[in-house]
Structure formats: structure tokens, C-alpha cells
Amino acid sequence: WYKYQHLWAFDKSLSCEKYIQTHEQIHKYDEKFFFFEDIIAELDHHVKYVDVGAIRVNLRTIIRQVQDHAQEWKNTLGNCIASKTRINMYDLKNQIESLRMTMNMNIKGLEDFKLVMATITQVQAMTITAEVKYRGMQETFHMLRQHGINVSDEDIQFAKGLESSWGSLYQTSLFRGNTLEQTKEKFSKLNVVEIANFLKELDNFVEKFDLEGPATVGDDMDRGLQLMEEYAKYFDELETRKRMLQTAEQLFDNPLADFSNFNRAKSDFLAMDQIYKIYKAQKNARELWARTLWVNLNPQALVDGIEQFFKEYRKLPKVVRLTNAGLMLDMKMKQFKSVVPLMVSLKNEAMRERHWKELMAKTNQDFDMSPDRFTLENMFAMELHKYQDVAEEIVNHAIK
Structure with missing residues (x-):
């Protein structure tokens, strides 16, 4: 009784949900099933009665109840794993469909072209990751069936179908990439022009930042704090655009643009941001003390x-x-x-x-x-x- 009391001392559903959230490796699930199966097998060989003086105590009922608890743990864990695997299958299926739709979209301009090329690169880069995912799902269902957990044929076929769906998507990415080679050269030139214009915009911004930004306020740190909040929005917006253009550079194999001037300004801004965070905190404290x-x-x-x-x-x-x-x-x-x-x-x-x-x-x-x-x-x-x-x-x- 004391040896097996942990089988009914905890909520099975909550415990299993928590377990699969912290463990994703199949061998961990396998070990857990063997743990419960060993309990059932051990009790099969346990003595079925005990004589206490002139009284014979029948242990079959309590043995069966303990085994039922162990089997319930198996079933609950199996159902939780199967449910999680189904969710992962649908997530991968939706991801495949989304990538396929984006990759096959009608290109109407540079932004569309960059999106399609980025999607092609993404598909080709995550092929190994996708294979690990769908093979893991197939192995999970195979493992569940080995341990006597009910898994429908539809789930098995769904997991197998993901393999062919991803294979088809990968082949489409290769074909689409080849057909866009000529178009790539055209948009590559447009990208170079776009980056050149952006660099001019950055130079103007940096010049304004150096001449009118928070570093120019002297002892008026309240004004500096206001400017820091204003420039934070500009830096975030420009940094986002910079990253998008850098991604496009890689897609088109263009020479890397020189963003050192902007990076220097941003480095100065981030240094001042650390100062102004302390200034703002002590300013708020002083306002509190002022009361x-x-x-x-x-x-x-x-x-x-x-x-x-x-x-x-x-x-x-x-x-x-x-x-x-x-x-x-x-x-x-x-x-x-x-x-x-x-x-x-x-x-x-x-x-x-x-x-x-x-x-x-x-x-x-x-x-x-x-x-x-x-x-x-x-x-x-x-x-x-x-x-x-x-x-x-x-x-x-x-x-x-």
C-alpha cells in the first residue's frame, strides 16, 4: 500500500499535462510507460493472499485496484501525448499551407518579390527541422501503439501525409527559385537603389540627431528626456527598415551596405538611454519627495x-x-x-x-x-x- 500510494495521491490529468510540457523526448515517454508496465507486471507475480493466524486475507482485489491505477496513468499519459502530437501536426500542416501560399503568390512589386524569396530561403533552411518534426510525430504514434494506447489509423496517415506534403513544398521551392532567377536580377537592382536612398535618409537623420538630439541639451535634462522618448521611436522604425533591407541584400547577393554611421548614432543613443533611465527614476522619486x-x-x-x-x-x-x-x-x-x-x-x-x-x-x-x-x-x-x-x-x- 505504501509502496504504490503515489499512484492515487496525485491528479493524473494535471500531472501528465505538466510532464509532457516539461519533457518532449520520446525516450522519456517510453521510460514512463515502462515504469507503469513494470508495476503491473510486478503485481501479476505478487502473492494473491496472506495468512494471518487463522484468517486468510485475499489480496487479489487490492492488487487489481493498484494495477487499474497504473493502467489509468498509462492511458492518461498516452491520451495527453496523442493530443499534443495532433496539435503539433495541425500546426505543421498550417505552416506548410501558409508557406506554400506565400511562395506561389503573384508577384506585383519588389516587396512581394522579397517576401517570396525570403519564403523560399526559409523553406530550404528549415527542411531538416521539418523532417525532425514529422518523423518525431510518426515515431510517437508508433511508440504509443507499442504500449497499447489506442491511436487511430487517421492519425497515423496524417503523420505520414506530412512527410509527402513537406517534400512537395521543398520541390516547389526549388522550382520557384529557378524560375525567379531572371526576375531576381531586375529586383536586385531596385534593391540597390532602395538601399542607397535609405542610406541618404539615415545620414540626414544622424546629422539631425547629432545637432539637435538629446546630447545637445546641456544641463536641461528634462528636455533631454523628452527628446529621448521622441528619438526612441525613430531609431526603432529605422532599425526595422534596416534589418529588412539587410535581409533583402542577402536574398539578392548584393554587396553589404555600410550602416556604420547609423550604428554609431544608435550606440550613442543606447548609452544615453541607460543614463536617462536613472535620471527619470530619480526625477520621479524627487517628485514624490517634493510632496x-x-x-x-x-x-x-x-x-x-x-x-x-x-x-x-x-x-x-x-x-x-x-x-x-x-x-x-x-x-x-x-x-x-x-x-x-x-x-x-x-x-x-x-x-x-x-x-x-x-x-x-x-x-x-x-x-x-x-x-x-x-x-x-x-x-x-x-x-x-x-x-x-x-x-x-x-x-x-x-x-x-
Whole structure:
């Protein structure tokens, strides 16, 4: 009982579904079937009764029940494997039909031609993969029948039919490829022209990026953040087009175009993107801190918070940290951190309203000093890092 209790301790359907999701090798399925068959065979040779004193205990019923559980496991596992294999067969069948339809489409222009040629290349490249798939399906059904699992003749024929369907598709790709050779030369020239025009477009884009992009904003990182979001869309779109044209180059055996200028710009953009992600995160944190009332100032929370962003910044490659954006972020975070002790000084009880009025006049700020309205946002707006000497002088006068 204890030896075989695992047979009824788990949900058979869920366990089998999980097993076939994590294991796809046929020999794994084979081993599992043999495991259950060995249990059944072992119990066939088990003693059928046990004498306990004057009482004979008949074990046939419990032996049969344990064997039934083992057989249920076999059947459930077999049905799950068969169901998964059928789904894979239909997926391969649909893929074959889709590839055949695309390969035989009527070509009306360069884009159609590139699609057909790409499909021909795809079919020829995945021939071995397809063979592994349909032969695996055939072997799976053969294995299931060997273990006594019911598999219909239709499934067997379906799996065999996939072999001939793929063979036919492959032959079609060879024939279609040969018939398009002359057309290929014509479209190859069109592709060269298209790439030349695209390279000019890229040069104009890179020039604009260098002259007006986020690297030109100086200390206005908010403007830089806005430009990063705008240029991200452009880079993604141009990168997609570049990859499509590079694929076409391979299809037509054209000389590889030089995208080094664009690649350099994209490399610069990706470096700045790492910087601006940290800048955006610390900007959001500062906006959250800004809601804190001045009376509730917790300087250590501000120091700890900005230090976390310094840690992220220091993890970046040195070449990224030394970019203009990287150095600017470092400076801004250091400015913020340096102002925290000054804010602590301004919390001194000696600070009166006249002192605050003087500080506001010096920093060109004006705000309500009511305890329920005076927030850190007002302090941040003063940009005290620019007026550190002035603020310290006012605090010293207040204390005296």
C-alpha cells in the first residue's frame, strides 16, 4: 500500500499535462510507460493472499485496484501525448499551407518579390527541422501503439501525409527559385537603389540627431528626456527598415551596405538611454519627495534615496558614465545630495519669517509658508545649490 500510494495521491490529468510540457523526448515517454508496465507486471507475480493466524486475507482485489491505477496513468499519459502530437501536426500542416501560399503568390512589386524569396530561403533552411518534426510525430504514434494506447489509423496517415506534403513544398521551392532567377536580377537592382536612398535618409537623420538630439541639451535634462522618448521611436522604425533591407541584400547577393554611421548614432543613443533611465527614476522619486511637508523633513530618507541612484549609476560601464549625459547626471545628483545638509540648517528654530523672505528674494521664489502648505517642492524650486553661500549666510545671521 505504501509502496504504490503515489499512484492515487496525485491528479493524473494535471500531472501528465505538466510532464509532457516539461519533457518532449520520446525516450522519456517510453521510460514512463515502462515504469507503469513494470508495476503491473510486478503485481501479476505478487502473492494473491496472506495468512494471518487463522484468517486468510485475499489480496487479489487490492492488487487489481493498484494495477487499474497504473493502467489509468498509462492511458492518461498516452491520451495527453496523442493530443499534443495532433496539435503539433495541425500546426505543421498550417505552416506548410501558409508557406506554400506565400511562395506561389503573384508577384506585383519588389516587396512581394522579397517576401517570396525570403519564403523560399526559409523553406530550404528549415527542411531538416521539418523532417525532425514529422518523423518525431510518426515515431510517437508508433511508440504509443507499442504500449497499447489506442491511436487511430487517421492519425497515423496524417503523420505520414506530412512527410509527402513537406517534400512537395521543398520541390516547389526549388522550382520557384529557378524560375525567379531572371526576375531576381531586375529586383536586385531596385534593391540597390532602395538601399542607397535609405542610406541618404539615415545620414540626414544622424546629422539631425547629432545637432539637435538629446546630447545637445546641456544641463536641461528634462528636455533631454523628452527628446529621448521622441528619438526612441525613430531609431526603432529605422532599425526595422534596416534589418529588412539587410535581409533583402542577402536574398539578392548584393554587396553589404555600410550602416556604420547609423550604428554609431544608435550606440550613442543606447548609452544615453541607460543614463536617462536613472535620471527619470530619480526625477520621479524627487517628485514624490517634493510632496513632503517641510515640518516632516527626513533628511536621511533623502540621502538614502539619492544614494540608491548613485549605486545604479556606478554600475554603468565607465564609457557610459563619461558621456556628457552621464557627467551631467552625476553632477545633478551630487548637487541634490549636497543641499540636504543645508536644508537641515534651514530647519534651525532661529529662522524667522524675515529670514525666509530674504532667502526667497535672493532665489527669486515666493511661496506660502503655512505649515500645511510649505513642502519640499518649494525648497527644490529654490535650487539651493546655486545659492549655498547666500543661504548659509542667512542661517548664520539668524543664529546670531
